[in-house]
Amino acid sequence: MTPQVTQYLQSLTGGALIGLSAILLLALNGRIAGISGIVGRLVQGHSRLINAAFVVGLMAGLLVYVGLFRTWPTLTITASLPLIGVAGLLVGFGARMGSGCTSGHGVMGLARLSLRSLAAVMTFLATGIITVTLMRGSL
Amino acid sequence: MKPAYTEALASLACGTLFGFGLSLSGMLDPSRVQGFLDVFGAWDPSLMFVLGGAVLVAMIGMLLVKTMARPLLAGCFHMPGKTKIDLPLIIGSAIFGVGWGLGGLCPGPAIAALPMGYGAIVLFVVAMLAGMVIHDRFVAGIIS
Numbered sequence: 096m097t098p099q100v101t102q103y104l105q106s107l108t109g110g111a112l113i114g115l116s117a118i119l120l121l122a123l124n125g126r127i128a129g130i131s132g133i134v135g136r137l138v139q140g141h142s143r144l145i146n147a148a149f150v151v152g153l154m155a156g157l158l159v160y161v162g163l164f165r166t167w168p169t170l171t172i173t174a175s176l177p178l179i180g181v182a183g184l185l186v187g188f189g190a191r192m193g194s195g196c197t198s199g200h201g202v203m204g205l206a207r208l209s210l211r212s213l214a215a216v217m218t219f220l221a222t223g224i225i226t227v228t229l230m231r232g233s234l
Numbered sequence: 235m236k237p238a239y240t241e242a243l244a245s246l247a248c249g250t251l252f253g254f255g256l257s258l259s260g261m262l263d264p265s266r267v268q269g270f271l272d273v274f275g276a277w278d279p280s281l282m283f284v285l286g287g288a289v290l291v292a293m294i295g296m297l298l299v300k301t302m303a304r305p306l307l308a309g310c311f312h313m314p315g316k317t318k319i320d321l322p323l324i325i326g327s328a329i330f331g332v333g334w335g336l337g338g339l340c341p342g343p344a345i346a347a348l349p350m351g352y353g354a355i356v357l358f359v360v361a362m363l364a365g366m367v368i369h370d371r372f373v374a375g376i377i378s
Contacts, residue, residue, distance in 0.1 A: 102260065105259065106280040106281070106283040107283040107284070109256065109284055110283060110286060110287025112251055112254060112255030112258065114291030115292075117288065120244070123306050124244055124248075124307055125308040130345065134366065138367060138370075145241050146245070149246065150249065151249065152246045152249020152250040152252065153252060153256075154346060154349050155246075155250045156249065156253020156256065157256075161257075168257050168347075168350075170347060171265035172354045172355075173268075174264070178336055179339075183357065183358040183365060185330065186333035186334060186339065186341065186344075186362050186365065187333075187363060188368055189330030190330050190341060190362075190366070191369040191370060192329065192373065192377070194323060196330060196340050197334070197342065200327070205289045206292030206293040209314070211314075214319045215323055215324075220271075220331065223335040224335070226332050228274050231268075233272055
């Protein structure tokens, strides 16, 4: 297999595990696995223990990966720190205003065939594509 | 065990699986997320496989969940109540997309990558929390 095919298979497998996690959270706790929702409820102080447990798990998942594969994932951050700060503000604000992010709308929303989530996904994909295209001067 | 503890354990397990899946998928890397959004440039389709795999598994799972009267560990399902496509949904998602493109980061991967100790990731998460609080404190009341 070419390195590219291996990479795509890894992405597909990773995605399948994300989907499995999301459906398990719904079947066990009756909750939608939306990260911005979980973090938002944590910040607001609702069901602190349950929401904090998920957030701790997210980080533990990376450590399990590192333990299993004996390597850290590669991260390439090109944006400057001020830009990262602005990006974080917009992501947090926008996710709360739009009632969800890539996980809640993108994974569970689409899986539930929610038109509201489809509209959200189309919108953030569009503005994300426009932003990167302008930033990189791709057109 | 108290119900809250079993729910928290389930939540921890699901979060761990989610974080592991994210790490495996390669989507902790902001440059690869931006590569996916760069459809007119050096396009990297990886995120499409991630989302495709996740939605497919969740969709099949939904068929099972729909047959359940209530979740295994909790009293009831908490499903999103809103169905109308309204202005806050569209404007919020548009703002989210701009931030997502600028940094190549969204809430899940940013939190999962925190243990790697990058200052930029920590800054992003702190700014994201601030953005959430600004919305909830000052804007949510005006919209609704």
